[in-house]
Amino acid sequence: MKIAITGAxxxxxxxLRKFLSKQNIPVVAIGRKNFPTxxxxxxxxxxxxxxxxxxKLINCSCMIHLVGVGKQTFDNNFYEINYLLTKKILQxxxxxxxxxxxxxxxLGASKNSTTDYFISKYLAEKEIIKSGLDYTIFRPSYIxxxxxxxxxxxxxQIHRGTIIIPGSGNFPLQPISINDVIKILFHAAASxxxxxxxxxxxxxxxxxxEKFVKLxxxxxxxxxxxTNIEIAYxxxxxxxxxxxGVDDLHILVGNFIGSSKKLKQISNLEFENFRNILKSSSLS
Ligand SMILES: NC(=O)c1ccc[n+]([C@@H]2O[C@H](COP(=O)([O-])OP(=O)(O)OC[C@H]3O[C@@H](n4cnc5c(N)ncnc54)[C@H](OP(=O)(O)O)[C@@H]3O)[C@@H](O)[C@H]2O)c1
Structure with missing residues (x-):
């Protein structure tokens, strides 16, 4: 197995690259600026x-495409990076x-999406599906x-002394550990x-x-x-x-909920509790 990774x-x-290096899996790591390998x-x-x-990509069996933006600017917008660049990666x-x-x-990308971020991700999904390549599309919540x-x-925000919770703070999150995510990406490349x-x-x-912030x-x-949601926007x-950012708020307020059931069945993984990650990564 040899894996190509964009957005290295x-x-x-x-x-993911650190994990694959420990397994000594050959990797072609692609980034837009210089980086240690x-x-x-x-x-x-x-x-x-x-x-x-x-x-340079000769004999790669899988492309793990991890370029993406969650906040757009004039010269790094969703359509160009999340959609058009994905099209380029397919070519x-x-x-x-x-x-x-x-x-x-x-998580939240669908044909009913109304925000630029999810529309760009959904367009990319459609392009991937019609490409004829074998694909796995993941829809992540907060990693x-x-x-x-x-x-x-x-x-x-902690450094500044105050954490702002926009609106009620009663928005659902389904955090997943990065350790599970990289194992799953690797399984998906192999199985x-x-x-x-x-x-x-x-x-x-x-x-x-709100509960997540408190933890x-x-x-x-x-x-x-x-703060009032209008002020936050x-x-x-x-x-x-x-x-x-505007899209951070869209994602929070959008109440996007998924199900881990299918993934648990396929991966056979016992998912790590995100509370342990908060502890072990000294985040709390
Ligand atoms: N992390 C999460 O919780 C989460 C949740 C949902 C979806 N996702 C998706 O998962 C993927 C990986 O996420 P991540 O958290 O690793 O994102 P990230 O840390 O922001 O990394 C994004 C990568 O994209 C590259 N990139 C951005 N704009 C680019 C451009 N114009 N041309 C070329 N490369 C560009 C960045 O390069 P530089 O390092 O040079 O800036 C970086 O390598 C993304 O598609 C993201 O949308 C992540």
């Missing part, structure tokens, strides 16, 4: 995935004779581990059981955002302040450095 410098990819890796640095990469995979693609979409995005955000499937990548427990901050005891729209 991102949170999920970094954890493990012994098992070949590195590709490409600014916009436009050059012909096929000679690159086909040219390189890679037979399988694994993609992280988002939790050292230096995940939500923890980083909360840590920043036919995941072929041509769309699977929710969610933990077994549903917890409200996360248990030992730090910062001030926790609820106004800040998100006008202030690029606000605690929550």
């Amino acid at each position: 410098t991102g949170f999920v990819a970094k954890n 493990y012994k098992n890796e070949i590195k590709i640095v490409t600014k916009n995935y436009s050059e012909d990469l096929s000679s 690159i995979s086909k040219k390189s004779k890679i037979k399988k693609i694994i993609f992280n979409s988002g 939790i581990g050292t230096s995940d995005h939500l923890s980083q955000n909360l840590k920043k 036919k059981k995941y072929s041509n499937k769309i699977l929710d990548l969610v933990g077994t427990e549903i917890i409200s955002y 996360f901050t248990a030992s730090k005891k910062p001030i926790i302040k609820k 106004r800040d998100a729209i006008r202030n690029p450095t606000s605690q929550y």
Whole structure:
């Protein structure tokens, strides 16, 4: 097995690459800026995935496509990165004779999606399904581990002394441990059981955002302040450095819930409780 990974410098990819290095699985790691590699890796640095990469991807059996944006800006928007770049990765995979693609979409992506983020992820899903490649599409909830995005955000707020909870804080989260996610990505690359499937990548427990924040901050005891949701949205729209971006709020308020049942059956994994991750990663 030889695995190609895009977005090599991102949170999920970094954890996955570390895991694969311990197994000594050959990896082609692709990123847009220079990065350190493990012994098992070949590195590709490409600014916009436009050059012909096929000679470097020779004999890869699977492409794990982990480039994605959860917050858009003028020059890094959802349509171009989440959708058009995925289309490009499909072309690159086909040219390189890679037979399988694994993609992280988002929990909430569907044909009924109304927000730019989920629409871009859903468009990418459709493109993958019609590509003819063997595929596994995961729809993750919040992936939790050292230096995940939500923890980083909360840590920043703790540092400032106050954590803001937008609105009621009564929004459901289904956190899943990064350790489970990387095992599942690896299984999906190796096993036919995941072929041509769309699977929710969610933990077994549903917890409200407010409760999650309280667990996360248990030992730090910062001030926790609820703000009116209208104020949170106004800040998100006008202030690029606000605690929550517009899409963070959409995802929180959207109440997206999945089921871990199918994935548990296929993976045979005993999922880690996210509370242990909070403890073991010294997050709480
Ligand atoms: N983490 C979660 O909780 C979560 C939840 C749902 C879905 N997902 C999806 O899972 C995938 C991996 O997530 P992650 O948490 O690892 O994301 P991440 O840490 O933000 O990493 C994203 C990767 O995409 C690359 N990237 C961003 N814009 C790019 C561009 N214009 N051209 C080329 N590369 C670009 C980044 O490169 P740089 O390092 O150079 O910036 C980085 O390597 C993403 O598709 C994400 O949407 C994640």
